[in-house]
């Protein structure tokens with residue numbers, strides 16, 4: 471268990487490449503995907519980190535690149551979206567896979583499931599579909615069972631997250647995205663630091679560790695590949711602010 475994990479040291483960002491999950495790490499979890507609040511204070515923090523780390527800051531999210539870019543506008547950062555399936559350098563269009571008919575078929579089946587289940591929400595994503603049950607937690611077992619069956623039927627990857635079962639194209643995860651970005655010349659000879667909260671972030675914690683860096687778990691203790699832990703979103707933002715100041 472990670473209950474003995476220390477907080478990250480103050481100098482961890484020196485000579486680092488920083489990778490940040492979004493929901494539950496930089497912004498508080500909200501009732502629905504559209505309801506998250508992005509403050510100008512957060513935009514300023516990301517801008518400062520980007521400047522002081524010479525551009526070595528990337529968002530690595532389950533959301534799409536387009537969605538992250540719109541929420542952080544006018545700040546432009548490198549974004550790996552859709553759980554590592556698409557990667558875009560700052561201000562550039564993403565390199566993306568082709569959406570398959572399987573995703574459309576899964577979307578139709580999940581819409582059928584949600585139709586007569588109040589509180590269940592279907593999120594149509596560029597390379598997958600999310601079945602959210604945060605507002606109908608009693609539907610979790612049925613939602614997960616259906617998502618697992620659809621994943622098998624359509625050759626999709628089942629990605630469980632916080633009150634969501636996502637189906638998405640196979641072919642990448644947050645760990646592979648971190649490794650791809652670390653192979654870019656601008657990050658050579660730096661140490662990856664990944665901050666995230668969900669089980670979907672574990673692949674990136676492991677990848678950061680493998681490349682000589684470290685993961686920072688945001689949230690309660692659990693079994694994790696992270697080396698450090700911070701309690702919650704405010705603690706994560708405060709640590710990042712101190713890190714940005716130390717780099718000034």
Ligand SMILES: O=P(O)(O)OC[C@H]1O[C@H](O[C@H]2O[C@H](CO)[C@@H](O)[C@H](O)[C@H]2O)[C@H](O)[C@@H](O)[C@@H]1O
Nearest residue numbers: 492493499500501502503531532533632633634
């Ligand atoms: O990798 P992340 O940046 O953490 O994104 C993961 C998923 O985040 C969103 O869903 C989660 O956040 C919602 C808003 O707080 C919440 O309502 C939901 O229950 C969470 O699962 C997003 O909707 C997904 O597409 C992302 O994959």
